[in-house]
Amino acid sequence: MTDFAPTGFLQNPHAQTLLSSTKLRRLRIYPRARAMVAASKTVVLDCGDGHQLLGEFATQTKRSKGLVTLIHGWEGNSQSSYLLSAGGTLFNAGYDVFRLNLRDHGPSHHLNRELFNSARLDEVIGAIKTIHTTYPHDWQFLAGFSLGGNFALRVAAKAEEVGLSIRQTVGICPVVDPAKTMVALETGWWGYEKYFVRKWQKSLQKKIRLYPELGYKDKLLKLKSLREMNSYFVPNHTPFANPADYFEAYSIAGEVLATLSSPAHIIAAEDDPIILSEDLCRLAKNPHLHIETKKYGGHCGFVENYQLDSWLDGRLLDIINLSRYPGGQPGKAGLSQ
Template identity: 75%
Template sequence: MNDFAPNGLLKNPHAQSILASTRLRKIRSYPRSRAMLNASKTVVLDCGNGQQLMGEHAAHDVRSKGLITLIHGWEGSSQSTYLLSAGGILFAAGYDVFRLNLRDHGPSHHLNRELFNSARLDEVIGAVKAIHQTYPQQWQFLAGFSLGGNFALRIAAEAANAGLKLDQTVAICPVVDPAKTMIALEQGWWVYEKYFVRKWQKSLRKKINLYPELGYQDSLFKLKTLRDMNSYFIPNHTAFSDADAYFQAYSIADDRLTTLNSPAHIIAAQDDPIILAEDFARLAENQHLSIETKRYGGHCGFVKNYQLDSWLDERLLELINLRRYPTGDPAKTQQG
């Protein structure tokens, strides 16, 4: 497909990063996502070990081309603009779509007592296994955005040990080195840090109202920055003693992806203000991993015009179709 070549203001990484999640774009993309939304049903998944996650499954009345599981970014949800936009395009192309909520994202705070943290990989693997078992398809795909892209790649790296079959994984602007991402949020444009502080605090207030025994009511109001919040919640509400150990637990740098045994593709932007493009050079070489880096795009942006159409949605569908129909012609490919 044509390369991503935005014009004017759309070359600005902050414009790209913000436009991707705006309400205006959600309204603009609604006609394309309406069929998926009308077909969607809320599902609670048993992830094992007493853990549950929630998502929304949209299936076709007739046999579909396969199932695509989508994972949102940090403090996003199955209702995030970028997930609805991508899901709508994929559903319209004939794929079933499952939009998964991570723990304490979307309306799922009541399902588990303990707080979300990004090292909780086992329960997300359990969720994907439950999705595949409940909605079996010959073709199974996985895609994630930002932190969801990080989860998707870690899941793909553990797929063989977990007994998961993944035909392809696509990660959009995935977090590579969480410690560097946190520094970028702290030292970059103040809007990003304030956004995540506000969203995280709102989520934590929901949680403490449901589970007051977690005991952080009084502390929450004193925490004004991401560093403050990490310094309090990591030692008190995770299995890690400090931020360095926690960030290392979900980093995908160095040798973390050496166990990939199915196709995985990364889409990134050189001007991403949150995930530094230089981080992708730290990923382990793997015959199954390919990296596509664009000059522009911001963080999970890739808005191609002032009608707020998404180049990313089209590219995601193209990548999945190329895997599904390697000859380029569905008529020449054995139907699943």
């Protein structure tokens, strides 16, 4: 593994955050992801309690090294650049890859009547259990980005309780304290809040066209900020009375990760403008949890050069490979983190 050491304007956190999902970078990603995309098939998962989630599964034509389930961030989907990039790297290295869409992400709005919220952990656990049952492997891995990293770590913390076997979980720039993340979006560079407001509104418009009885069509047009949207949708379309209670419900600060029973690895950037690295010290102490921070990287960026190559993809592959052979692959020198 080489360390992440970008130069010039690539040390700027906003450049890292934005470059990770630009159209130019997608042009670099597609050739590497082509084999995975060609092998992918769309799958509807039964998550229990009448809930369904959508995903895309790509399997090797030869013996697989294991199955990696990937979860995107808020208002991303299975076609997000970072998921295609990471998934393509893992698939080309010999792993099966399942790219899971959270509720109301990607083309999945029709599957469930009720709206997505980030506290819906049970249906994600149900989805992972169905994936593991439908596509059994001796080596099951889980990784997520941003909000997806938060979900992945919460699933891992519940794994022993719900009967899931996960060899390694990786959270990339995971949301730690949602309330502080929301403040960072509101008070940081204006483009971030505008981006998420636009994406969330677009998603909610899709949903109301499918389920007009949800009744928020006229109200949605009047909501112009994340604070206004949370203040309306949390008490009216979640089990929570207010945004503070809702944010607390999916925070991983405090003792949430104390129940981790298998290896979990967090990759974060000290300059992340959305997820504050200072909150990582608020995570539970657990011998299974390893936290890796880099000085640069922005939010889920880690673009290592002007060819827009991803350091993160190689690091994710390193971590997963290492978890299969902690003492080093047979016949090779020992691997180290």
